[in-house]
Amino acid sequence: MTDTMLELRNVNVSYSGDITILKDLTIKAQKGxxxxxxxxxxxxxxxxxxxxxxxxxxxxxxxxxxxETITRIDQTELIRRGIAFVPQNHSIFxxxxxxxxxxxGAWSIRGEKARIRRAIDRVYEIFPMLAEKDNAAAxxxxxxxxxxxxxxxxxxxxxxxxxxxxxxxxxxxxxSKQIYQFxxxxxxxxxxxxxxxQNVRQCVNVSDHLYVLELGRNKIxxxxxxxxxNAEMTDLISGWIxxxxx
Ligand SMILES: Nc1ncnc2c1ncn2[C@@H]1O[C@H](COP(=O)(O)OP(=O)(O)OP(=O)(O)O)[C@@H](O)[C@H]1O
Ligand SMILES: [Mg+2]
Numbered sequence: 001m002t003d004t005m006l007e008l009r010n011v012n013v014s015y016s017g018d019i020t021i022l023k024d025l026t027i028k029a030q031k032g033x034x035x036x037x038x039x040x041x042x043x044x045x046x047x048x049x050x051x052x053x054x055x056x057x058x059x060x061x062x063x064x065x066x067x068e069t070i071t072r073i074d075q076t077e078l079i080r081r082g083i084a085f086v087p088q089n090h091s092i093f094x095x096x097x098x099x100x101x102x103x104x105g106a107w108s109i110r111g112e113k114a115r116i117r118r119a120i121d122r123v124y125e126i127f128p129m130l131a132e133k134d135n136a137a138a139x140x141x142x143x144x145x146x147x148x149x150x151x152x153x154x155x156x157x158x159x160x161x162x163x164x165x166x167x168x169x170x171x172x173x174x175x176s177k178q179i180y181q182f183x184x185x186x187x188x189x190x191x192x193x194x195x196x197x198q199n200v201r202q203c204v205n206v207s208d209h210l211y212v213l214e215l216g217r218n219k220i221x222x223x224x225x226x227x228x229x230n231a232e233m234t235d236l237i238s239g240w241i242x243x244x245x246x
Contacts, residue, residue, distance in 0.1 A: 065078075
């Protein structure tokens with residue numbers, strides 16, 4: 001038996017008035033589990049995460065955190081309660097040092113110097129290569145290393161829930177592998193993870209539960225174990241991706 005930590009419940013979301021992007025979408029993330037969200041380009045995966053992180057307003061439906069409605073709370077409060085976000089678009093400040101990029105992730109706890117120092121140490125323990133580059137300009141890091149830094153930045157507030165939008169996209173395989181290892185480490189530490197991923201094979205491998213989105217709707221919602229080798233699933237995704245499920 002697991003607890004639902006985070007939920008988008010029957011939400012409709014639009015960017016502008018007339019086109020509804022998310023349509024009656026429900027996604028639940030269970031405590032201490034990795035919940036994967038896959039789907040073709042434009043399916044609404046990023047929109048779902050941005051909605052959960054209170055970057056977009058919900059037209060209909062609700063957002064829930066630990067059973068409590070948070071549909072209209074502001075983002076600062078959301079972060080304070082323990083939710084973090086790693087966006088799809090890369091967002092490192094290349095001219096700032098690695099450490100200063102991490103400090104920026106601690107904006108909501110600014111002034112709490114000892115806590116921020118502990119948070120940096122925690123990130124450096126998880127990603128030792130960042131410690132080696134502590135004072136280097138972040139722009140000198142490789143693409144994969146910058147992704148570690150973005151992930152590290154999201155950890156600065158010691159979140160309980162992390163929303164990841166394509167954490168391993170467009171980076172070298174050796175870094176991508178480490179990112180999936182990191183995701184399972186976080187799960188083993190009891191964190192709740194909502195993972196949007198274009199890499200279907202990796203997502204199926206790492207997730208406990210999977211949602212497949214198409215055109216802003218749930219197409220499939222089931223435990224990952226029930227999905228391996230599932231013919232409906234294989235048919236569905238073979239239409240829109242290069243990867244195979246096996
Ligand atoms: N800022 C925006 N303004 C208007 N429409 C948008 C905006 N961002 C996304 N959309 C539209 O919303 C739909 C869903 O986009 P979204 O980025 O959520 O898809 P996605 O599943 O994350 O795709 P991808 O795999 O390419 O990242 C698309 O039709 C897209 O064109
Ligand atoms: Mg996206």
